Amino acid sequence: MRNISDIIEDYLKATIRNSGDDPLEIKRSEIAKKFQCVPSQINYVIQTRFTLEKGYQVESKRGGGGYIRIVKVSPHDHLDLFDQMIKIVGKNIDQHTAENIIIRLFEEKAITKREANLMISVLDRTLYNANISHRDEVRANILNAMLETLKYKELT
Template identity: 80%
Template sequence: MRNISDLIEEYLKATIKKSGDDLLEIKRSEIAKKFQCVPSQINYVIQTRFTVEKGYLVESKRGGGGYIRIIKISPHDHVDLFDQMIDIIGQKVDQNTAENIIIRLYEEQAVTKREATLMISAVDRMHYQANVSHRDEVRANILKAMLKTLKYKEA
């Protein structure tokens, strides 16, 4: 059985897709009312499931006329996507963020299912017997090396 967060995420993504605009402007209270949940549940879904590494920008304005704007971002081509992901990784990356990046690459068809599976295996914390900080640095270096390699097609 799916939870309320999954349903809210699915609804918001479907609404963006239906609009054909890659942009959705919502009022948190209206969505909360629709799903009969507290407004903080909407915040949770937006903060955890509509992140840059997943291909979204979120803008918000507080107050009476406030809104939350969710924008689906799409790179011009896969090279731009790889570069964006390398920038997001930075010097350190935790396992969850690394997996979200890989899933996005797969969803954007920049990597195959097999490549994504291999990459997810390579960034798994079980392979790094180090303190968290060092583990996140090693994971970032490995993931960036994979992305830099995948960025260029074979001739």
């Protein structure tokens, strides 16, 4: 059985697809009323499922005329996508965010399913016997090395 967060996510993604190139503007209270949930549930879905590494840019304006604007961002090409992901990785990255980056690369057809599985397997937290900050730093170094290598895979 699917939970309410999955249902809200699917609804928002379908609405984004149907809006074409236009940004999706929603009122949190209206969506909450539609799904009979609290507005904080909408916040949770947007904060966890519509992130930059997943290919979304979110902007919000508070107040009476406030809104949440969600835009699906598309890179110009795979090289641009790899550069964007390298910026997101930075100097440290948690496992969940790293997996989201890899999934996005696969969804954008920048990497194969096999490459995605291999990348996810080597970034697993159970492979690093270190404190969290060091583990996230090692994971970032490894992911950045893989991204830099994959960035130019067509040239070799």
